[in-house]
Amino acid sequence: MVNPILLIIAPLSAAFIIPLMGYGLKRIVKFIPPLVMGFNLVVSLSLAPKVIKNPIIVFLGGFPPPFGINLYVGPLGILFSCVISLVGFIVSIYALNYIKQGAEQKYHALYLLLLTGATGIVLTGDIFNLFVFYEILCISSYALVGYTGEKAGIESASKYLIQGSLGSSLILIAIALLYGKFGTLNMADMASRIDSVHTMELFFPLVLFITGMGVESAIFPLNAWLPDAHSSAPSTISAILSGIAIKIGIYALCRVIFTIFGATDILQFLMLLGLVTLLVGEFSAFSQDNIKRMLAYSSTGQIGLIVFAMGVGTQYGISGGLFQFTTHALSKSLLFLTTGYMIYRAGSMKISALEGMGKKMPLTSVAFTIGAFSLIGLPPFIGFPSKFMIVYSVLARQSGLYIVFLALVLAGTVIEGAYFFKVIQAIYFKGERKDDRAKEAPLSALIPVIILVLLIIGIGIYPKVLTSILDSSAAELLDRIGYIKEALK
Amino acid sequence: MDFLNNYIFYIGAFGLIFIGLYILLTRKNLIKLIIGLSIVDTGVNLLIICMGYLKNGTAPIFSRKGLNPETMVDPTPQALVLTSIVIGVAVLAMALSLAIRLYQHYGTLDMRKIKEQKW
Amino acid sequence: MRKIFSLIILIILALGVYICISEIPFGKPGTAVGNYYIEKGIEETGAVNIVTSIVLNYRGFDTLGEVTILFLASLGLGAILATVQNKTRGVITPPSLILTTACRFLFPFILMFGAYIFLHGHLTPGGGFQGGAIIASGFLLRYLGCPQKRIRQSSFVAIESLGGIAFIIIGLLGFTAGGFFLFNFLPKGVANTLLSAGIIPLIYIAIGLKVGAEMAGIIDTLIEES
Numbered sequence: 001m002v003n004p005i006l007l008i009i010a011p012l013s014a015a016f017i018i019p020l021m022g023y024g025l026k027r028i029v030k031f032i033p034p035l036v037m038g039f040n041l042v043v044s045l046s047l048a049p050k051v052i053k054n055p056i057i058v059f060l061g062g063f064p065p066p067f068g069i070n071l072y073v074g075p076l077g078i079l080f081s082c083v084i085s086l087v088g089f090i091v092s093i094y095a096l097n098y099i100k101q102g103a104e105q106k107y108h109a110l111y112l113l114l115l116t117g118a119t120g121i122v123l124t125g126d127i128f129n130l131f132v133f134y135e136i137l138c139i140s141s142y143a144l145v146g147y148t149g150e151k152a153g154i155e156s157a158s159k160y161l162i163q164g165s166l167g168s169s170l171i172l173i174a175i176a177l178l179y180g181k182f183g184t185l186n187m188a189d190m191a192s193r194i195d196s197v198h199t200m201e202l203f204f205p206l207v208l209f210i211t212g213m214g215v216e217s218a219i220f221p222l223n224a225w226l227p228d229a230h231s232s233a234p235s236t237i238s239a240i241l242s243g244i245a246i247k248i249g250i251y252a253l254c255r256v257i258f259t260i261f262g263a264t265d266i267l268q269f270l271m272l273l274g275l276v277t278l279l280v281g282e283f284s285a286f287s288q289d290n291i292k293r294m295l296a297y298s299s300t301g302q303i304g305l306i307v308f309a310m311g312v313g314t315q316y317g318i319s320g321g322l323f324q325f326t327t328h329a330l331s332k333s334l335l336f337l338t339t340g341y342m343i344y345r346a347g348s349m350k351i352s353a354l355e356g357m358g359k360k361m362p363l364t365s366v367a368f369t370i371g372a373f374s375l376i377g378l379p380p381f382i383g384f385p386s387k388f389m390i391v392y393s394v395l396a397r398q399s400g401l402y403i404v405f406l407a408l409v410l411a412g413t414v415i416e417g418a419y420f421f422k423v424i425q426a427i428y429f430k431g432e433r434k435d436d437r438a439k440e441a442p443l444s445a446l447i448p449v450i451i452l453v454l455l456i457i458g459i460g461i462y463p464k465v466l467t468s469i470l471d472s473s474a475a476e477l478l479d480r481i482g483y484i485k486e487a488l489k
Numbered sequence: 490m491d492f493l494n495n496y497i498f499y500i501g502a503f504g505l506i507f508i509g510l511y512i513l514l515t516r517k518n519l520i521k522l523i524i525g526l527s528i529v530d531t532g533v534n535l536l537i538i539c540m541g542y543l544k545n546g547t548a549p550i551f552s553r554k555g556l557n558p559e560t561m562v563d564p565t566p567q568a569l570v571l572t573s574i575v576i577g578v579a580v581l582a583m584a585l586s587l588a589i590r591l592y593q594h595y596g597t598l599d600m601r602k603i604k605e606q607k608w
Numbered sequence: 609m610r611k612i613f614s615l616i617i618l619i620i621l622a623l624g625v626y627i628c629i630s631e632i633p634f635g636k637p638g639t640a641v642g643n644y645y646i647e648k649g650i651e652e653t654g655a656v657n658i659v660t661s662i663v664l665n666y667r668g669f670d671t672l673g674e675v676t677i678l679f680l681a682s683l684g685l686g687a688i689l690a691t692v693q694n695k696t697r698g699v700i701t702p703p704s705l706i707l708t709t710a711c712r713f714l715f716p717f718i719l720m721f722g723a724y725i726f727l728h729g730h731l732t733p734g735g736g737f738q739g740g741a742i743i744a745s746g747f748l749l750r751y752l753g754c755p756q757k758r759i760r761q762s763s764f765v766a767i768e769s770l771g772g773i774a775f776i777i778i779g780l781l782g783f784t785a786g787g788f789f790l791f792n793f794l795p796k797g798v799a800n801t802l803l804s805a806g807i808i809p810l811i812y813i814a815i816g817l818k819v820g821a822e823m824a825g826i827i828d829t830l831i832e833e834s
Contacts (some may be wrong), residue, residue: 003783003789005783005789009776009779009780009789012672012776013678013772013776015676015679016769016772016773017769017773018766019683019765019766019768019769020769020770021767022762023762058789059788060668060669060788060789060790061665061666061668061669061782061788061789061790061791062786062787062788062791062792063666066641067641067644067645067666068666068667069666069667069668069669071668092757102688103687103690106683106684106686106687106690107687109683110680110683110684110687113679113680113683116676120673126688128569128670129574129665129667129669129670129673130672132572132576132670132673132677133673133678134578135576135580135673136673136676136677136680137683139579139583139680139681140684141681142583142587142684143583143680143683143684143687143688144689146587146684146688147684147687147688148723149590149688149689149690151576151594151595154587154590154591154594154688155591155594155595155603157587157688158584158587158588158591159600161580161583161584161587161668162513162519162522162523162526162584165526165580165584166513166526167508168576168580169506169526169529169533171606172533172537172573173506173533173536176533176537176566177628177629177632178541179537179540179541179565179566179569179639180540180629180632180633181631181637183563183640183641183642184567184639184640184641185565185641197631198631201627201628201631203627203628204623204627204628205624205628207624221683267656280673325542333690359718385715402583444580446755459621472540496629499629503622503625503629507618507621507622510614510618510621511614511615511618512615514610514614514618515611515614515618534775535770540632541639541642548733549645549646549657549658549659550656550657550658550659550732550733551650551656551658551723551800552656552657552731552732552797552800558646558647560690561658563639563642564642564645564646564649564658564659564663565639565641565642565645566670567659567662568662568667568670570664571659571663571674571735571737572663572671572673572674574675574737575677575678575737576674576677578678578681579677579678579680579681580681581629581682582681582685582830583681583685583688586684586685586688586689586829586830587688588829589689590689591828597653606825
């Protein structure tokens with residue numbers, strides 16, 4: 001059996017090795033990230049069937065929890081780690097020819113560290129360890145947003161840094177308070193003791209956790225950094241930030257709310273937060289004329305949808321939320337990757353500058369359209385089953401309030417459709433391009449795009465491939481007692 | 490008086506955190522914001538250390554024979570603080586480097602004037 | 609207006625803090641986990657400094673993350689400041705002979721003190737991070753006292769990477785020897801002697817050199833900018 005620790009160690013050691021390769025091996029540095037991420041993908045996929053039956057618990061240093069740190073590799077962790085390594089693999093292939101500016105080697109090392117942080121968060125079973133990996137994820141995101149040294153990147157990176165590190169400080173305060181109360185840092189141990197304390201005292205740490213992790217996952221009042229950071233970074237980084245980084249914030253939030261606190265009473269509040277985030281994101285996206293900002297705001301909207309689905313709180317709803325997470329990770333990275341070369345060829349991020357691209361870059365334009373349709377939720381793409389699951393789970397609650405919420409969510413989807421059609425219309429039906437500069441993207445950019453398109457259509461037609469892992473992941477989140485028993489066995 | 494005696498360290502820690510938060514909420518100069526972040530960090534570190542405090546406790550090091558383990562303070566928060574200090578240093582270094590670049594681009598560190606990106 | 613608003617927010621926060629914290633007694637006897645570390649620490653890890661045994665053995669994985677964060681900071685700093693052109697350095701008045709000589713005289717002693725701190729991390733207060741910071745302060749003194757002299761960045765980078773790789777390799781050796789990543793596989797030795805505590809001194813040497821190189825590299829990059 002492969003030890004899941006390799007999922008964290010492999011990218012980490014690769015990142016340590018990259019600076020050493022500056023002496024004479026500069027040319028092969030860019031092939032390391034696809035290699036490592038491919039390895040991670042294979043390991044995650046091979047672990048998946050075992051993990052669905054029984055979660056794997058890894059003791060680090062050989063000390064059982066709560067004395068040592070443990071990794072809890074359950075279905076949820078493996079689902080996230082599969083998606084992280086898949087998107088990481090695809091985006092790193094795209095980056096082979098795309099990244100030419102700035103400190104190239106450092107880009108690859110930072111990229112690997114970002115994915116290390118994300119994988120560490122989803123696998124660890126210790127709250128302080130989660131915080132350490134969370135910081136790795138955040139700091140590498142700040143560095144990646146600003147690494148080109150351009151005006152816009154530096155400005156948005158500084159704003160991101162101020163807000164993000166304030167959020168991390170809030171999380172650390174919450175961890176300190178919880179340690180003071182329970183004298184343990186292991187999540188399962190903490191969860192088993194949480195009922196011994198009055199709810200009022202737990203309210204404040206919970207609020208701190210939601211605020212702190214809300215910054216990274218861009219939940220509504222805390223999302224000011226997102227459109228700047230995602231639109232001013234190079235497209236590969238936007239893809240990885242939108243596809244992975246913000247979702248990891250949601251994972252951490254769900255872990256804290258469902259597993260540690262077992263706070264099922266605040267789920268309606270979570271739903272409301274998700275709804276507001278969804279509407280704000282979609283309305284702001286509608287009024288943008290810069291395509292990358294539009295996609296970034298659309299990410300906010302999608303995050304809102306995922307949080308909303310998590311807030312439904314039933315097995316089916318959470319499965320739907322996790323499915324939507326997969327959908328968004330694949331579709332949004334496809335959208336960012338396709339716009340990457342369109343912007344490069346058009347020389348501008350304005351939607352009006354993309355007019356007539358449908359003739360000049362046919363494959364890229366079709367891929368963009370597929371990604372957009374998938375996000376809107378049209379069949380036969382992956383977005384359809386995921387949105388359908390969410391809608392179905394809300395209807396299953398059979399309550400008037402939920403129906404009103406659902407109507408608002410669907411209204412948000414309509415707006416989403418409207419602005420995506422605006423772009424598609426500009427690409428295909430408006431204007432003629434005379435310039436010869438606009439030609440099809442190079443092969444290294446087309447391969448990842450085609451892989452993503454195939455995945456989106458394949459899972460869309462046959463969503464059953466994901467059913468078993470989604471169901472057992474949702475069960476893991478809802479079954480606190482099982483989690484505690486497995487981890488402290 | 491009893492209250493002060495029991496909670497004076499918490500008051501200090503949260504006092505620092507609130508001073509830092511106040512700076513972050515009201516100031517507009519990037520350097521001042523970074524100072525605010527640093528103060529919040531210090532406050533949090535102090536808070537973590539407080540969680541393991543023991544009245545008349547000694548350091549958890551068995552450097553000679555005859556030390557009573559009963560009077561040693563909780564060592565876990567000290568290990569955590571070591572980590573959190575290092576994280577603070579890393580964030581501070583990143584923030585300062587961004588501030589240097591920002592000043593080269595704009596010639597100012599006033600966040601009100603640096604508004605090329607819409608919020 | 610903004611100030612009043614912020615004050616109101618802070619007062620609400622303070623109320624939350626009060627409700628939460630009033631139930632955590634101050635100066636209480638230690639927690640179960642902490643007591644376990646104090647009782648079993650020497651026996652299980654061989655280090656008399658219990659904080660060190662937690663940092664490198666019980667919670668060693670955190671420390672790996674921590675080392676990564678410092679590495680990340682120096683990488684990010686280099687990436688952000690890498691593309692600066694026209695490094696015009698202002699005219700520097702050369703320092704006096706006394707200053708340069710004193711700096712040169714002190715420099716090796718500071719390095720030695722740093723090495724002492726990280727070698728004795730398992731016996732006395734201190735460890736890799738503290739020792740590394742002291743080493744970096746020696747470099748800072750060099751930069752301030754003899755501003756003409758530069759140390760080559762590439763050697764810092766090599767030490768950083770090698771330190772990180774050494775940490776991971778020690779962890780993986782533990783994995784092959786005992787089945788756990790970062791397992792303390794070397795003999796623990798007699799407590800309170802220099803050659804004890806298994807892998808702890810080895811990791812601390814790696815961390816000490818790495819942190820020293822990293823902090824010195826950060827200082828170097830920042831000084832080059834100003």
